Amino acid sequence: MSDAVVDARGVGKIFGQDEDRVEALRDISLRIEPGEFVSLIGPSGCGKSTLLRLIGDLTAPTAGQLTVNGKAPTQARTDRDYGIVFQKATLLDWRTVTKNVELPLEIMGIDGREERAARMLDLVQLGDFGGHYPWQLSGGMQQRVAIARALAFNPSLLLMDEPFGALDEMTRESMQQEVLRIWGETGTTVVFVTHSIPEAVFLSTRVIVMSSRPGRISHVIEVGLGHPRDVETRESQDFYDKVTEVREALRRQEQAS
Amino acid sequence: MEVVRGDRQGRWERLSPRTRRTLSLLGVMVALVAFWEIYKLIWSSLGWIRPVRPDDVVMPHVWDMVIELFRPVRRGGSLLVLDLGSRALWTMREAIVGFLVGGAFGFGIGVGFARSRLAERAFMPYVVASQTVPFLAIAPMVVIFGFNIGIPGWISVSVISAYLTFFPVAINTLRGLRSPDPNSLELMRSYAAGPRDVLWKLQVPSALPYIFTALKVTATASIVGALVGELPVGFQSGLGRALLTFSQQFAVQSKKLYGTVIICALVGILFVGLVSYAERKLVPQRAVVGEIL
Numbered sequence A: 001m002s003d004a005v006v007d008a009r010g011v012g013k014i015f016g017q018d019e020d021r022v023e024a025l026r027d028i029s030l031r032i033e034p035g036e037f038v039s040l041i042g043p044s045g046c047g048k049s050t051l052l053r054l055i056g057d058l059t060a061p062t063a064g065q066l067t068v069n070g071k072a073p074t075q076a077r078t079d080r081d082y083g084i085v086f087q088k089a090t091l092l093d094w095r096t097v098t099k100n101v102e103l104p105l106e107i108m109g110i111d112g113r114e115e116r117a118a119r120m121l122d123l124v125q126l127g128d129f130g131g132h133y134p135w136q137l138s139g140g141m142q143q144r145v146a147i148a149r150a151l152a153f154n155p156s157l158l159l160m161d162e163p164f165g166a167l168d169e170m171t172r173e174s175m176q177q178e179v180l181r182i183w184g185e186t187g188t189t190v191v192f193v194t195h196s197i198p199e200a201v202f203l204s205t206r207v208i209v210m211s212s213r214p215g216r217i218s219h220v221i222e223v224g225l226g227h228p229r230d231v232e233t234r235e236s237q238d239f240y241d242k243v244t245e246v247r248e249a250l251r252r253q254e255q256a257s
Numbered sequence B: 001m002e003v004v005r006g007d008r009q010g011r012w013e014r015l016s017p018r019t020r021r022t023l024s025l026l027g028v029m030v031a032l033v034a035f036w037e038i039y040k041l042i043w044s045s046l047g048w049i050r051p052v053r054p055d056d057v058v059m060p061h062v063w064d065m066v067i068e069l070f071r072p073v074r075r076g077g078s079l080l081v082l083d084l085g086s087r088a089l090w091t092m093r094e095a096i097v098g099f100l101v102g103g104a105f106g107f108g109i110g111v112g113f114a115r116s117r118l119a120e121r122a123f124m125p126y127v128v129a130s131q132t133v134p135f136l137a138i139a140p141m142v143v144i145f146g147f148n149i150g151i152p153g154w155i156s157v158s159v160i161s162a163y164l165t166f167f168p169v170a171i172n173t174l175r176g177l178r179s180p181d182p183n184s185l186e187l188m189r190s191y192a193a194g195p196r197d198v199l200w201k202l203q204v205p206s207a208l209p210y211i212f213t214a215l216k217v218t219a220t221a222s223i224v225g226a227l228v229g230e231l232p233v234g235f236q237s238g239l240g241r242a243l244l245t246f247s248q249q250f251a252v253q254s255k256k257l258y259g260t261v262i263i264c265a266l267v268g269i270l271f272v273g274l275v276s277y278a279e280r281k282l283v284p285q286r287a288v289v290g291e292i293l
Helices: A050-057 A074-080 A097-108 A113-123 A139-151 A169-186 A196-202 A237-257 B002-014 B017-046 B062-069 B080-115 B115-132 B134-146 B155-177 B183-188 B193-230 B239-248 B250-282
Strands: A006-015 A024-031 A036-040 A063-068 A082-085 A157-161 A187-196 A205-213 A216-222
Touching: A006 A050, A006 A169, A006 B239, A024 A050, A024 A063, A024 B239, A036 A196, A050 A063, A050 A187, A063 A074, A063 B002, A082 A139, A082 B183, A097 A113, A097 A139, A113 A139, A139 B017, A157 B250, A169 A196, A169 B134, A187 A196, A196 A205, A196 A237, A196 B193, A205 A237, A216 A237, A216 B002, B002 B115, B062 B250, B080 B155, B080 B239, B080 B250, B115 B155, B115 B239, B134 B155, B183 B193, B193 B239, B193 B250, B239 B250
Parallel strands: A036 A187, A036 A205, A082 A157, A157 A187
Antiparallel strands: A006 A024, A006 A063, A205 A216
């Protein structure tokens, strides 16, 4: 029963105290199974990033129960169960691309770093850029390096916090294609925060629609588009219908509140 | 006119950066010498004495200062420039030892404060207070105290250089260690990285540009500290001593004092140059903001 990657039951998060008290999340219950690609979508302030950070043990819940790989989030983090990608690539300026990918491996004392880094850079199609410095790369390429770094130590879970939010539309679509390919090749479970409806639908097996103040799960939408997905998927009627369904769900909860 | 100017600009652009840098340095030097000499010429021909009297004692010709460097210090003695050169080595030893010790100490304080807000709150006021005490008052005390407990004079002088170095280094180190953005700290947390890894793999590399800014400032400060520290010391070595001697004999020896000042300036430039060189080797190019030397 507890083989879920993420299992949240009645999870809540309150920031601050007294007058400064903000209820970011209320009564979140969610099960994410291995190999799923789950997107969290909702208006800003709905707590989708907070939920991601709870899973990553970057902040702690104030109510409910949360397990990651059947363990307390802190345990999962110290077991290095997940890799994370932020909106900013947050690469270290003074390290080459290869050395950036090797960073988690160094810290974790994993051997065969060069070889692993090379494999990861091939995975994100940056095999020729290992010797470059981050600031010599475009925004999209930097984000690929961040993905390679997050996957370098083979985590079973990949957390992505609006990773393509700062990229232009063209780059964004090609990055989405990349992530789907990587997800197919590695079998990693992905939790993906976004505020783009087409992005959520195109990438996910399941879309979690959230509402704000306090953040709650309002709808769960199975995408069921099948794989592989490509440009034709984007232009299909089924895709369009799913996008409409998610949009309607977002609108309904907006009207309700 | 336009064409000629455009052409000249083109010629300047075509020169290598190194040549351009050397030429601009020389250009400024020529301008400064010209300013000195033209002032002297105009003021002495008009008989003006304010703000500075243009006679050969207060304002000797620049070339006379340089020529003086290549004359014996006293009858039968070595050339002034050689004498000052060996003094410069002595002073630099004091300054470099003090700079290294003070820099290491400042770095340690920065790391300690970055680790613990409590330590910062508890000790910062004293660190600040230590810098508001005029070091001119402390310098003789340190040297005399050192002499009493049998420490070689030059080490006491180094202590004063270290005293001037540690504070800017500590403050900039602290600031630099706190400069990484929250995401990179969270990234390290996601790797379950220990404090040591966070310090050496993230914080210290992020702090290097800040630390080097402080080191460039303190490179010159450590020399000033050494020069001043030498004054109360009994020994005759060192540039500070030469400054004192020649200023006491200013009325007859002003050219020697100016020569000594020139050597002091060269020592400072050399020192800052060494720090800049180390910075270029240690800090990736892009992080270096502006280049000195």
